[in-house]
Each structure stands twice: as structure tokens, then as C-alpha cells.
Amino acid sequence: MTAEPARSAARMRASDADREAVVEQLREAAAEGRIDMDELDTRLGQALSAKTYAELAPLTEDLVPIEVAKGGGQPLVLKGGLHGMTRAGVWKVPPVIRAQGGIGGVRIDFTRAECRLRVIDLEVRGEMAGVKIVVPEGWTVESDSVDRGLGGLKDKTTEERTPGAPTLRLSGSCGMGGVLVRHPNFRERRKLRGIES
Structure with missing residues (x-):
């Protein structure tokens, strides 16, 4: 059921911004020594x-950072506790x-x-107050492994993936x-544009 949207997205025309994002990722990979100059x-x-x-998509598929390939590094643990917790900004x-x-909930903003x-x-772990997740446009969200529980899962993200963009x-x-996953809303997008300008 999800195979057809994936094929449709693969056939979509790439924009100049899509090409530039891949170019930037390739340059970073060369700077880190993961590909040589000829391959670059x-x-x-x-x-x-x-x-x-x-x-x-195939141009960056093999450029997974070493720490990810090894599964290393300490996990980031966010606990809502009584008063809630937010991870946002840079x-x-x-x-x-x-x-x-x-009881207070957790909000994670990746934008x-x-x-x-x-x-x-x-x-x-949604527990009493749940978890809210904000992801940029173009990210892929895989949620098939989540137990819906009483609160349920609401995935409001689009299926259009930007080449080289992360998969959550x-x-x-x-x-x-419950758990809510969405893209930035109108107010958040305006605020983000103000920060970038």
C-alpha cells in the first residue's frame, strides 16, 4: 500500500534546491574522507x-556516518516528568x-x-501527557513499529521525501x-523565516 506513493515520489522532478542539498552532502563526505576527489x-x-x-537518491545512500553504522553513541533521554520537557532550537x-x-509531556522540534x-x-513512551514531534518538510517518518495504546498515533507528515533527508x-x-508527528505549522514557519532572514 505504501509502495506506490514511494514509486511516485521517486519519479517526481528534482528542484535546484534538491540538487544543491545533495551536492552539499557530497562535498561534506569528501571533506570527511568518505569519498575521494575522483568519485566526488x-x-x-x-x-x-x-x-x-x-x-x-543513490548518490548519497552509502554515505552513512560511522557512528550510525556502528550504532554507537549515548542515546538522548528526554523525560516529561511533572512539568514537561521541550527540545527545540539549534x-x-x-x-x-x-x-x-x-505527566508534563515531551515536545521534540527538529526544524x-x-x-x-x-x-x-x-x-x-507517551505515558500520561504524550509526545509531540515536529519534523521538517521532506523527512520520512516510519511508525509501523509503534504500539498505538489508548492515546493513539497521529502522523500528519507528507510522504514526499527530499533526497538525502533523514528518516525518523x-x-x-x-x-x-498519544504521539503526534507533524510538520511546522504556519506560525512556526513564519518564526523560522524570521530567524533565517
Whole structure:
């Protein structure tokens, strides 16, 4: 049922911004020594001439950072407790995050986060107040492994994926408070544009 939208997205025409995002990722990979200069030149040529997402995606598929491939690093644990917890603004995204809603709830906003990962594993425990997650346009959200519980899961994200954009892989349970995943709303987008200008 999800295969057809994925094929449709792959056939979509890539924009100049999509090509530039892949070019930037390739340059960073070369600077880190993950591809040599000859391979960089080849991939840059392919990226700049790509017309669809399907042509762009293979150019960065093998550029997974070492810490992600090894599954290393300490998980980021966010606990809502009595008063709630928010992780927003500029912050570095680790490969593994655990969010426990508690009584106050947890809100995780990835829109200004620094993320060079291909996959982020986010274990949610909705508990009483739930977990709210805000992801940029173009990110993929996988939620098949989440136990819906009493609160349920609301995924309001689109299926259109930007080449090279992260995949947020959810697991855990929604509890009574539920889990909400969405893109930035109108007010948040206006605020973000004000910060970037």
C-alpha cells in the first residue's frame, strides 16, 4: 500500500534546491574522507544533471556516518516528568533518542536541529501527557513499529521525501497521552523565516 506513493515520489522532478542539498552532502563526505576527489567529481556531475528524485537518491545512500553504522553513541533521554520537557532550537541530533511523556509531556522540534544522520531511532513512551514531534518538510517518518495504546498515533507528515533527508524511525508505545508527528505549522514557519532572514 505504501509502495506506490514511494514509486511516485521517486519519479517526481528534482528542484535546484534538491540538487544543491545533495551536492552539499557530497562535498561534506569528501571533506570527511568518505569519498575521494575522483568519485566526488563523478557524483557531482550526476547530481547536477539529475532530473528526478530516483536519480539523486543513490548518490548519497552509502554515505552513512560511522557512528550510525556502528550504532554507537549515548542515546538522548528526554523525560516529561511533572512539568514537561521541550527540545527545540539549534541542537545536534544523536542516532538514538528516548522520549518519555510522563505527566508534563515531551515536545521534540527538529526544524532547526543539526542533523547529518540518515536514520534516527526515536523510542517514544507517551505515558500520561504524550509526545509531540515536529519534523521538517521532506523527512520520512516510519511508525509501523509503534504500539498505538489508548492515546493513539497521529502522523500528519507528507510522504514526499527530499533526497538525502533523514528518516525518523519510531518505536515504543503511545500510552494514554498519544504521539503526534507533524510538520511546522504556519506560525512556526513564519518564526523560522524570521530567524533565517
